[in-house]
Every structure is written in C-alpha cells, then in structure tokens.
Amino acid sequence: xxxxxxxxxxxxxxxxxxxxxxxxxxxxxxxxxxxxxxxxxxxxxxxxxxxxxxxxxxxxxxxxxxxxxxxxxxxxxxxxxxxxxxxxxxxxxxxxxxxxxxxxxxxxxxxxxxxxxxxxxxxxxxxx
Amino acid sequence: xxxxxxxxxxxxxxxxxxxxxxxxxxxxxxxxxxxxxxxxxxxxxxxxxxxxxxxxxxxxxxxxxxxxxxxxxxxxxxxxxxxxxxxxxxxxxxxxxxxxxxxxxxxxxxxxxxxxxxxxxxxxxxxxxxxxxx
Numbered sequence: 001x002x003x004x005x006x007x008x009x010x011x012x013x014x015x016x017x018x019x020x021x022x023x024x025x026x027x028x029x030x031x032x033x034x035x036x037x038x039x040x041x042x043x044x045x046x047x048x049x050x051x052x053x054x055x056x057x058x059x060x061x062x063x064x065x066x067x068x069x070x071x072x073x074x075x076x077x078x079x080x081x082x083x084x085x086x087x088x089x090x091x092x093x094x095x096x097x098x099x100x101x102x103x104x105x106x107x108x109x110x111x112x113x114x115x116x117x118x119x120x121x122x123x124x125x126x127x128x
Numbered sequence: 129x130x131x132x133x134x135x136x137x138x139x140x141x142x143x144x145x146x147x148x149x150x151x152x153x154x155x156x157x158x159x160x161x162x163x164x165x166x167x168x169x170x171x172x173x174x175x176x177x178x179x180x181x182x183x184x185x186x187x188x189x190x191x192x193x194x195x196x197x198x199x200x201x202x203x204x205x206x207x208x209x210x211x212x213x214x215x216x217x218x219x220x221x222x223x224x225x226x227x228x229x230x231x232x233x234x235x236x237x238x239x240x241x242x243x244x245x246x247x248x249x250x251x252x253x254x255x256x257x258x259x260x261x262x
Contacts, residue, residue, distance in 0.1 A: 052230055054162070054219065055220065056249055058230075127170070
C-alpha cells in the first residue's frame with residue numbers, strides 16, 4: 001500500500017503541473033506536437049483567441065493576457081487539434097485554453113510560429 | 129471604425145515589404161482592394177497584421193509604392209473598377225496553387241515574386257500573392 005501511494009505522488013504532481021499557466025516541465029505523450037517541434041519542454045498553456053487572418057501564416061493566436069500574436073505553422077498544414085481546426089472558419093474566432101509549443105527553439109523572423117498541442121474550447125464566436 | 133488609407137498602406141507595407149518582382153505593384157493594389165472590400169462588406173476592420181508601420185529610411189521607396197497602391201485602388205473604385213471581383217481576403221503562397229482558402233475562391237494571383245525575408249512558409253522565391261472572395 002505504501003509503495004502504491006509513492007507511485008501516485010509523482011503522477012499527481014505532473015497532472016497539476018500540466019494545467020499551470022506557464023512552462024511545462026514534462027513531455028506530453030498524447031499531444032500532436034510530439035516529433036514535430038524541437039523541444040516539448042518549451043510547451044506552455046495560454047488563454048487565447050484563434051482565428052484566420054489575412055496574410056501568411058493565416059491561422060494566428062492572440063494571447064489574451066499579453067495581446068501577443070502567435071502564428072500556427074506550417075502554413076496551410078497547421079499542426080493543431082482536429083477538433084479546433086474543424087470548428088474554425090473564415091467567419092468566426094475561437095476562444096480556448098491552448099497548449100502551444102514553439103516549432104523552433106531559435107528566435108525566428110516575424111511572428112513566433114507554434115504548434116497547438118492540445119486545446120480546450122471555451123467559446124466559438126461567429127462574425128466577431 | 130474605418131481604416132484610413134494610411135493604415136491600409138501600413139498593412140500592405142508590413143505584409144509585402146520583403147516582396148519584389150514583376151507584378152508587385154499589381155499585387156499591392158489587389159491587396160488594397162481586398163482590404164477595402166472586406167471593410168465595406170463586414171463593416172469592421174479585417175483581420176490583418178498591424179496598422180502601424182515603422183519605415184526605415186532605406187525602405188521609404190517601398191512604403192511610397194504601398195501608399196500609391198492604395199491611391200490607385202481608390203481611383204479604380206471611383207470608376208467602379210475592382211480587378212479582384214470583390215475579394216475580401218488575401219494571402220501569400222509558396223507556389224501557384226489555385227485552390228480555395230478556407231472556402232473562399234481565388235480571385236487574383238500575382239507571381240512569382242521574390243522574398244528578401246525568407247521563412248519556412250515563404251521561401252526566397254516563387255511566392256504568389258493571392259486574393260480570395262465568396
């Protein structure tokens with residue numbers, strides 16, 4: 001029994017860390033960015049609005065707190081959950097809790113380009 | 129609130145400052161039309177990059193070309209001309225694929241253009257500037 005409790009503790013710590021608004025300290029096993037980004041250690045959760053912009057890359061995230069804008073890459077083959085992509089249209093925007101991962105560790109020119117590893121949709125706003 | 133012509137020129141500058149080649153003036157004018165069309169059809173600012181531009185001295189000619197593109201688009205519209213056929217969106221592609229953009233149909237395509245600011249999505253050459261509409 002004692003051994004089982006000790007096995008549970010690290011799991012609980014990891015679960016709580018995964019939902020914190022900040023950098024993650026572990027790799028996601030089921031997210032879609034695995035194998036696509038340089039380091040899953042850089043992934044973090046943010047609150048943001050996803051929408052389709054003019055220009056390239058087209059799918060962008062506006063972070064609520066900082067107003068910082070991220071591009072979702074690669075253009076026209078965006079790495080993001082199907083649930084999110086299937087709901088996104090040219091006429092709406094989606095507010096969500098998003099786990100974003102920079103595709104490259106190096107600072108890039110222009111908008112920072114990310115993969116969306118996981119999403120929890122709060123609201124779909126038509127014709128915002 | 130409606131975008132001013134200066135703000136439209138700023139958007140075009142931010143989006144196309146790195147692009148060059150035959151047809152760049154036409155591409156900028158088409159983008160100006162699409163921004164104006166979007167604003168007129170949805171009654172608000174279309175989703176674009178910043179409406180503020182920081183123009184280095186060495187890019188003043190490029191900025192002037194963007195401002196002239198807006199003026200040229202306004203002049204065409206005064207004559208009821210719109211070469212984009214009412215396009216409301218634009219993007220840039222790294223090939224001349226003429227497919228839809230999130231359900232919108234291709235209205236105009238200009239290219240190939242060169243890109244002095246290459247990225248993974250938009251390499252140094254063979255860039256196409258497209259407009260789209262319903």
